[in-house]
Amino acid sequence: MKQSLTTIAITSLLAASTLSFQAFATEGLSANVAMSSNYLWRGVTQTDDAAAISGGIDYAHNSGFYVGTWASNVDFGDDTSAELDMYLGFGGDLGQGFGYDVGYIYYAYPDSAQTDSSNEYDFGEIYGSLSYSYFSVSANYGVNTDDGAKLYDGALYISADAEFEVADGLTLGLHVGDYSFDNDYDSNDYTDYGISLSKGGFTFALSDTDMDNHDMKFTVAYSIDIDL
Template sequence: MKKTLVNIALTSALIAGSLVASSAFAVEGLSANVGATSNYLWRGVTQTDDAAAISGGIDYAHESGFYAGTWASNVDFGDDASAELDFYLGFGGELGQGFGYDVGYIYYAYPDSAQTDSTNEYDFGEVYGSLSYSYFSVSANYGVNNDDGAEWADSALYISADAEIEVAEGLTLALHIGDYSFDDDYKSDDYSDYGVSLSKGGFTFAVSDTDMDNDDMKFTVSYSIDIDL
């Protein structure tokens, strides 16, 4: 469950294909993922100054529904930060009658963000939960335990709704809408993001936008693979 799935974020645009790796030393439940995208978008906002990104991660999933993993990507915010490293764990399963659920915690770390300015640390965490039925899902992420440089993330709430439909053999259409609201104390502007994508064979073409002023519609092309370890 890499970051792009934790947020069910179409705008992250790294919907994975699969690659089975045979090995005599395979570990049940352990997998890796590698991806590349023309623009790393998170909740509709570029994390790489509209440049390309390479990402990868390792995940462990147990048959009980417990999972844990880590995911990394390059970033560019115009400061010291050059990398993002996420850690997450959670529990998911079926509720019956076609309903599914997922709850967990994710921590977003930027190891070199305060390299020249000690006040520029902006690691933060979120608790999250989602409910799915058939092709549809709704999710909520709530900001917790942020560093001083990420005060905007404290008590911030991101709610999203998504749908994924196979429109042809191997071709998936995904629709997304999200709303990000912030605590008034931190003077961050609430906004909404939305998008659509088509995916096949590990490739994804996505279009996304936000309702923020002076924000243009963005087009991304991505490719990713999952590898059983």
């Protein structure tokens, strides 16, 4: 995680930006910025266990439609240094405390093929989730993969999550996910687990997988949400 002086500086800049945008506020438009000691995606580091700075912009309509983009630094040991996600979807209430969310997300790595044209990592997923009270279940299915991302073509990630307020402003999060790959890559199948505590923009988390030679990861993150 970045040092406290960096956090204070970024927070001050964001506060100034928020003031400058107040005259041009758009209902449903928001932004987010985060700093983390490690960028974990489904239990696996995307930054070679190094720190990450990320941010995004989202628009959500009263109808339930939303669209957004999110970016972060990454490190896969090659040319790739950045990830850019673009997504859109639709969510709402089903009544009796149930909710749903369906959509599509595209993961882009703009500089992954700088020196090797076959090293293009971009891929997409269609996703859906159902929620009830503190609990949710989700499914993501890999589609339209580039040459360097064939691993994700037809891959299915199913996860279950729960969030509970255990004290004033303190949220406990629980997660388990199962990643199943298509026949040619089924030796890569794995399960990941996670537990987290969040309060006031800070999140402290433990994550692990059942993969061989994979150690438990501890991460600290701080995030800021901004209404634009």
